[in-house]
Amino acid sequence: MFLLSGIILLTACSKTPVEPNYDQHALAPLSVEFDNIVGGQKLVLNTGTYTNALGQPYTIQLLQYFISNIQVKKADGTTYAVNPDSSYFLIRQDDPASKFARVKVPEGNYTSLTFTVGVDSLRSTMDISKRTGVLDPGAGGHDGMYWGWNSGYIFFKMEGTAPDAPADPTGQHKFRYHIGGFGGYNAPTINNIKVITVDLTARGMAQVRKDRAANIHLMVDVSKALNGTTNVNFATNPQVMFSDYSMNIANNYATMFVHDHTEN
Amino acid sequence: MNRKYIAVTGTLMVLVFACSRKLPGDNVQTDAGIFAGFQQPGNFPVPVYHFETNPVTKEGFELGRKLFYEPRLSRNSTISCGSCHIQSSAFTQHGHDVSHGIDDRLGSRNAPPIMNLAWSPLLMWDGGIFDLDLQPVAPITSHEEMDETVANVVSKLQALPQYRVLFKKAFGTEQINTGNLMKALSQFMVMCVSSRAKYDSVMRKEGNAAFTPEEAAGRKLVSEKCGGCHREPLFTDGTFRNNGIGIGANDDQGRFAVTLRPEDRYLFKVPSLRNLAYTAPYMHDGRFYTLEAVLDHYSTGIKDTPNLDPLLPAGGIALTAGERKEILAFLNTLNDRAFITDKRLAEQ
The missing domain is CATH 1.10.760.10 (Cytochrome c-like domain)
Structure with a gap:
């Protein structure tokens, strides 16, 4: 019996790297890479041509989304939530450096990753002085990720051209999907906050150590925003912003994050 | 020697000046008077701003x-x-x-x-x-x-x-x-x-401020017929309502755009009744240019559109010519001349 236990333990040890002591004050670097693709293809802004599930061709001119509230979990169930003041990231396809969400977590072996697509309601209603960096409501401009008229962040923004989309007033055949909605300040409204949990055991857990730079590499198939439970039709829904239909797109894109591998 | 004396005196004066500016309640008197910060008027509720x-x-x-x-x-x-x-x-x-x-x-x-x-x-x-x-x-x-x-x-x-x-x-x-x-x-x-209209002076019992009998009658009418939404002392309850003015040409659906709740279609914020003499035209799209037109609307012009406010009687709010005169007399006590001429709030 003891021998058997010993063998099991030894076997377990030989497969699992040594687990460091869990110390919430000994933080080490971890990055999560959001590698945007379209179906089986590389995402190339403006020139890449893709086809949606309805057979409608399209290009993508702009793609950006908020990732926030990163949490990691160990096999024994211990979870660590990154300090909220350092846990908001805007992933922008036109800025390669932005595809890494860089955080600090205690040294350890993590088997699960959880994050939010969007900005939680607490931060969405926080005093303006606490909303700096990517959360600055004034940082936007035309491509901004904030609605001034209906206070709140745009969580996911995807724009491009599609011949099936009707011509807009400028004559372009564009689609514009600006998805937000944190649930309402004092009246319940649409809530498109999506919390995503990704299992890391099959494709490689994250071994976070002070002297290393673990990187959880996610493939993000952005075509899933258009295809899935709802197949978005460019002809009938060329613009989706603050509307009930936006929930369909949010439900679609909640499925687009897939763990590919981990670089430890 | 003389130069040094001036320099020392000058430094001391600067120091004294700097110190005196830091004393609370001892601000330098300016043309606009002593800066008292935000003051809650005696007849107003606690503010909601943070x-x-x-x-x-x-x-x-x-x-x-x-x-x-x-x-x-x-x-x-x-x-x-x-x-x-x-x-x-x-x-x-x-x-x-x-x-x-x-x-x-x-x-x-x-x-x-x-x-x-x-x-x-x-x-x-x-x-x-x-x-x-x-x-x-x-x-x-x-x-x-x-x-x-x-x-x-x-x-x-x-x-x-x-x-x-x-x-x-x-x-x-x-x-x-x-x-x-x-x-x-x-x-x-x-x-x-x-907060310095005649109404406020009467409410705060400043000097011998008092309503005329016509204004007092008007206040009673406004309280009875309008007070459900235009509540004293701010003369709005801050809610969103459809007051039956009918759907505008641009089909502005008001609060619905913000909440997407069908029950919020055609609701707009209840505006205050303060300073009406200075703020024409009225309503969210400025469709009424006179207060008479507004009273006409409430007495005979209410249109039955989705989510019409339940406080509005179906046939409108019946008003006699005398009652209209009294209401307008009272509304006139809500005009705050001190506010619109306050030099502190003007471009300097």
Whole structure:
């Protein structure tokens, strides 16, 4: 019996790297890479041509989304939530450096990753002085990720051209999907906050150590925003912003994050 | 020797001056009087604005005032907040049904007054903005209003030494950002308190202020027939309602755009009845130019549209000619001349 236990333990040890002591004050670097693709293809802004599930061709001119509230979990169930003041990231396809969400977590072996697509309601209603960096409501401009008229962040923004989309007033055949909605300040409204949990055991857990730079590499198939439970039709829904239909797109894109591998 | 004496005396004077400025309640008397900060009028409720995260200081208020009248907030430096919120019109754009912004573009709604906003939990006709500190983002970035970005405004102001000095005085840093820009504007806006109308003097029993019999009768009528929404002392309950004016040509659905709830279709914020003499035209789209037209609407013009407010009687609010006269007499006691002529709130 003891021998058997010993063998099991030894076997377990030989497969699992040594687990460091869990110390919430000994933080080490971890990055999560959001590698945007379209179906089986590389995402190339403006020139890449893709086809949606309805057979409608399209290009993508702009793609950006908020990732926030990163949490990691160990096999024994211990979870660590990154300090909220350092846990908001805007992933922008036109800025390669932005595809890494860089955080600090205690040294350890993590088997699960959880994050939010969007900005939680607490931060969405926080005093303006606490909303700096990517959360600055004034940082936007035309491509901004904030609605001034209906206070709140745009969580996911995807724009491009599609011949099936009707011509807009400028004559372009564009689609514009600006998805937000944190649930309402004092009246319940649409809530498109999506919390995503990704299992890391099959494709490689994250071994976070002070002297290393673990990187959880996610493939993000952005075509899933258009295809899935709802197949978005460019002809009938060329613009989706603050509307009930936006929930369909949010439900679609909640499925687009897939763990590919981990670089430890 | 003589020169040294002057230098020492000069230094001492500077020191004394600097010290005296720091004493609370001992501010230098200016033309505008002693700066008392935000004061809750005796007949008003507790404000809802979060003063704990943005206390009003003399420096912050004065910076906010300068920003309020600063045309650099617009793309081509032609429009300031004060362009559509004119003090002499109780900070509305008198005579314009809908707001008239940059490049002669027209908005879709009537510019609301900058008045008693410290008591307003939700802003705009549809309540889409829930914090006064976030409010200026909307007009600055709106295509029809200032058509600018907040980031550009920040960099334009940052380039001006005078603003760097003023931000340093108000917030302890020369670094201008969205947060301190918005907080300065809020400090000015919350100080736009209209509480010195005849009505307020009567309520606070100042001197021998009293209503005439006609005004007193009007007050009773307003309380009975309008008070369900236009509640004293702010003369709004801050809610959103469909008052039966009928659907506008542009099918503006009001609060529905913000909440997407069918029960919010065609609801707009209940406006205050204060300063009506200065704020025509009336309603969210400025469709009524006179108070007589507004009274006509409530007595005979109510249209049965979706979500018509249940407080409105189906056949309208019956009013005799005498009652209308009394109501108008009372409404006249809500006009606050001291507010619209207050030099502290004017462009300096």
